[in-house]
Amino acid sequence: MTYAKTAAFTADQQQLARVAKALAHPARVAIIQLLASKHTCISGDIAAELPLSRTTVFQHLQELKALDLIRGEIDGLTVCYCLNTELLLQVQQQFTSFFTAATAGAACGPDDSCMC
Amino acid sequence: MTYAKTAAFTADQQQLARVAKALAHPARVAIIQLLASKHTCISGDIAAELPLSRTTVFQHLQELKALDLIRGEIDGLTVCYCLNTELLLQVQQQFTSFFTAATAGAACGPDDSCMC
DNA sequence: TAACTATGTCGCAAATATACGACATATTAC
């Protein structure tokens, strides 16, 4: 991009894009699903369940943690990662609002000059 | 990535990630909002409304079109882009399912071995 | 036909994302 122009957009747009980017890789989607399905907070076991190296999985975990979507608590030798449910609910609300607004408009009705 | 390993994940995970990636840039979020707000299908005017060059906007439009989230109809010299409302509704449903599943789990309850 | 305008395409440069091996650190077990 030669330089990210994200600053030129709305805070809402940036926020939505930021969260969307967090979900923009199947590994991160899988991680969230994994954390949701296991009622216990697994740690490095996450890496074992994914077809990626431990380092790469750790990297994805860091990205999710950077957005506070997940949290990690050290428990001796192991680390427990778990979902930030409150934030996820907020994010869900953001997406719902966005999609509702997007689908609300008639988006090229029959009376329009343009027929798509 | 040295090579995208997306193939190693579920079709659902890939699909969600693909759509999420489409929303992972503020410009694309802005484009969708623009198309939703204008009841007429604007064309190259989109570029005029965004702080990006025409070429770059066109590129973002292509990405959205590749996923069929938007459609473009040629009308003489100009082109009308508009939202694919049906698909957007489907996508919204996918995100809702994902978030609902993610937030449904107790995610580290007080009786768990791990306290996050 | 010729100028004009709106779109679309190409190629390049810089930034970022993805993936991983090798090493560092810290905690547990002996």
Next chain:
DNA sequence: GTAATATGTCGTATATTTGCGACATAGTTA
């Protein structure tokens, strides 16, 4: 203390994204 294990960090290689100028194409108008 030492070995073993779990986690985290660093550097690096490659792929992809982002952004744009320059050019190509196609329809409009005079």
